[in-house]
Amino acid sequence: MASINYDEKIPNNVDLAGDRRLQRALEGWQPKFLDWWGEMGPTLRTTSVYLRTAVSVGRDGWAHFDQVAVPDYRWGIFLADRDPDRVIGFGEHRGEPVWQQVPGEYRADLQRLIVVQGDTEPASVEQQKLLGLTAPSLYDLRNLFQVNVEEGRHLWAMVYLLHAYFGKEGREEAEGLLLRNSGSPDSPRILGAFNEQTADWLAFFMFTYFTDRDGKYQLGTLKESAFDPLSRTCEFMLKEEAHHMFVGTTGVDRVVERSAALVREHDTLDIAPCGGIPLDLIQRYINFHYTVSLDLFGSETSTNAANYFTAGLKGRWQEARRRDDHRLTDDGVHVQRPGADGTWSADELSALLALNLDLRDEYIADCETGIKRWNRILASAEIDVRFALPHPGFNRAVGLHSGHHITPDGTIVDEATWRAASHRWLPTSEDLAFVRSLMHPVTERGRIASWVAPPRNGVNGRPWDYEYVYLP
Secondary structure (H helix, E strand, O other), rough: OOOOOOOOOEEEOOHHHHOHHHHHHHHHHHHHHHHHHHHHHOOOOOOOOEEEEOOOOOOOOEEEEEEEEEEOOOOOOOOOOOOOOOOOOOOOOOOEEEEEEOHHHHHHHHHHHHHHHHHHHHHHHHHOOOHHHHOOOHHHHHHHHEEEHHHHHHHHHHHHHHHHHOHHHHHHHHHHHHHHHOOOOOOOOHHHHHHHHOOOOHHHHHHHHHHHHHHHHHHHHHHHHOOOOHHHHHHHHHHHHHHHHHHHHHHHHHHHHHHHHHHHHOOOOOOOOOOOOOOOHHHHHHHHHHHHHOOEEEEEEOHHHHHHHHHHOOOOOOOOOOOOOOOOOEEEEEEEEEOOOEEEEEEEOOOOHHHHHHHHHHHHHHEEEEEEEHHHHHHHHHOOOOOOOOOOOOOOOOOOOOOEEEOOOOOOOOOOHHHHHHOOOOOOOOHHHHHOOOOOEEEOOOOOOOOOOOOOOOOOOOOOHHHEOOOO
C-alpha cells in the first residue's frame, strides 16, 4: 500500500523528491494551477468544507474525511500500486511486459490521449463555477466542492504524466490545459460537451450522472493501457470518479422523488406552479445530457481507436473479461446506419473499427440502470409516467447520425418535422429559465430547497443535515 507524504509541497506517492528536476518543474506549474483555481474555480467562498482526501491508495486509505479550507486543499499525484507481474492484455503486444517508459513510436498518440483526458478535468470545474451560489443545501454544496477538488486532482494526475514522460512538449501541453477555458470563443475545451453551460443544479446532477459516467468508461479503457503509469493513474482516478456518479444518481433520485410527491399532493402533472420540476421537463434534461455525452465516444467507426487498440495504448472496458483473442483482427459487428430515404440499414464492420461503438454500448447499458431507478420511484408513487433513454441517433452532432433528424423513438424525419417537435424533446429557453428561477440558495443547516428531496443518508456516517460547509 503506497502512502502519501503530506509534508511535501506536492503530496505524492511517486517519490517526487527523488527526481529534483521533475519536482522543480511541477513546483513551477503549481502556482499557475492555483491562479487558475482562484480565477476559474468555485465562485462561492467558504471557511471550510468537510472533504475527502486520500492518505494512501490502498482500500482503507484513499478516503480520509476532515474539515478543509478549499484554497488550502492539498492537490497531489497518486498512482495505484504497481503490479510487477502485469503484462499487456490486448493488441499486437499481448503477453509482453507492460511499459514503464513511453515507446518512441507511440509517443505522439499517448500524449494526445493524455491531453484530451486531462482537458476534461478542469473543464467541468469551469462549467460548475457559479453553482455554489445556488446550492439547495449544505449537503449538496459539500458534494459540489468534493467533485471540484477531485477534478482538480485528476488534472494534476495527467499533468504529472505529461511532465514526467513527454519532455518539453509535455510541459507545453500542461500549460495549455490551463489556457483553454470551457465555452471560450477563442480557446474552448477540446470536447464539445465540456463547453456546455452547467447553469443549474438539475443540469449538474445530469452532468455527474451522464457525462461523468462517460469519464468512467474512458478511464476504464485507459486503465487497460500498456503504458503502466497511465494505467495506474486511471485506476486510482476511477475510485474518485465513483463518487461523482453517485452525486448524479442520487441527485436525480431526489428531484424525481420530490416531483412525484408534488404530483401526488396536488393531483396534477403540472407542478411548476407548485415550485416543482415537471416530469416531462426532467425527461428533456435526460435527453439532452445523455445525447451530448454520447457524442464524447466519437464516431462509431474509428481508425484511431483501432490503431490505439492494436498498439496496446487503449483497451476495451473490462478487457480481461472478454472471451475472444483480444486482437479482433478477424471479428465483425453490425451497425445501424440512417439513410437519406428515412430508412435504416445494417452495415457489417470490422470489430477493430467499431471499438467506439463497443464502448458506447457498454455505457448505454449502464445508463439504463438510472432510468430503472427513477422509474421505480414513479411506480412506488403510483404515477403513470416513465422515463426512457432516447434512441442513440437522437440529437447527435458526431458520428453516423449527425446530419440526420432522428426522433427519440428512432424515426428518421425531415428538418421541418424535427423543428416543429423538438421543443417536446429538448429543453427550451423557457424550460431553462424556469429551472433557474427555482435555484435559490439554501445554506441554513437542516434546510433544503423545495424542488428537491433531502438525501436518505449523509456523508461518512454523518446526518444529512450536518454542517458540512462553514461560510464566512
